Amino acid sequence: MQKDKLTVLTNPKLTEAAAVIEKALAQRETLIVAGKCSVRYTGRAKSTLEPGERMLIIKEDGSLLVHRPVGYEPVNWQPSGSVFHVQAKADAIEVHAVRQKPRENVRVTFTNVFMVSALSLTDSGEFALYASEQDMHRAILLKPSLLEEGFKPISYEKKVEPGFVDVYGVDKEGRLVVVEVKRKTAGKDAVLQLARYIDAIKVKADRELRGVLVAPSLGKDVQRLLVTLGLEFKALDPKKCAKVLKRTEVTKLEKFFEQ
């Protein structure tokens, strides 16, 4: 059988809908079913979802999502690697996804189908995440372990004689930490800039002081200069920061930026 680009049935009979679902799963197409369904999950825990009108999405890799009409999170989901069974009964269609390791089992039972759609989608477009230097500051504030375990930020973009310190905090031993962030390979300029901040703060500091240069990588011969000046380097990729920012729970972030 050749893959059709698109099959759509609206308000089909259950037997017709079941046939489209079976074909889509067999041909590894992307399947969308909208209708009235209930869901049972057993596996790492157990859950039940009472009947209601929702969307079931099964992708070509076998990942499964059940979406209610509100909320960005799926109510049920399963990563790829399921085996599917479809059973058409007189008054319902059961779509059963079984996954091994860990054993997980999702059973979606439709009593009414408004729409069933099977799509053959081609997508090789690259996804690129980008974080600015300021985004990197915010990522470190939200997840200080990006710098090191036990780091506690005190302030950021703090005014200090020659300019602004990117991030300023205390390490787990109580020492002050001055952080200079670069989103590209850090050169000697960045090291000298950090050294100037350290010199300015040293005068007033009542305790030990550390300077850490954060960047995806160090330029040629920069490591030597760092060591000479008693400074440190921490490799951090802007993409990692972008992921942290995007994934941190929304409410948490909103609370943070409201402060």
Added chain:
Amino acid sequence: MQKDKLTVLTNPKLTEAAAVIEKALAQRETLIVAGKCSVRYTGRAKSTLEPGERMLIIKEDGSLLVHRPVGYEPVNWQPSGSVFHVQAKADAIEVHAVRQKPRENVRVTFTNVFMVSALSLTDSGEFALYASEQDMHRAILLKPSLLEEGFKPISYEKKVEPGFVDVYGVDKEGRLVVVEVKRKTAGKDAVLQLARYIDAIKVKADRELRGVLVAPSLGKDVQRLLVTLGLEFKALDPKKCAKVLKRTEVTKLEKFFEQ
């Protein structure tokens, strides 16, 4: 205008598709658009997604998802609360979602639409998560901070003279911790059971020993018995455990259970 239960167009012209999209957004229906699109996001970070064939889902509360044909996670998403703008150009439709606090901006540009579907879904079905006692053990093993910060599990369902200890570990001060888990309100039986384990282990233990009863709540007069026997209580809801189990990254869990 009355809400239609279902509108579906297959291979529509861009102007036709744009009209359905606009109407669905205005009437707060659930919208599904399948087609060739690119995506730009600016907000907490920035991202670009090159052209490819995907699904855009916008729910009635304004939450937005862009799903590629593989993977259970959306490539782009936005929680509820966006304002939408739709622009139909000669060769593309732009769907623009703008969110305040934090300022976020998703722009999905379709150059080709295979299917557009607007659905009016009614869903008030209750979602119930359930964790067994064994599920609660596993949740504590996966996220020991559910018990307390610094707790390190050593083993679980460990055979000890009178039966099996649910979870067994060490606290941040190096003391042994014996954990008895109940998924419902814990009664005196549970306390006496924990006390028996403690007595059995005390004989062999070379260091201080703590007994912690974990349950959603304590029965009447049980607190007094606990205190008399020198034991502790930690409130833990099975639903919270179920969420931990379901949300813990899949790879992490798989690695854990393979060990």
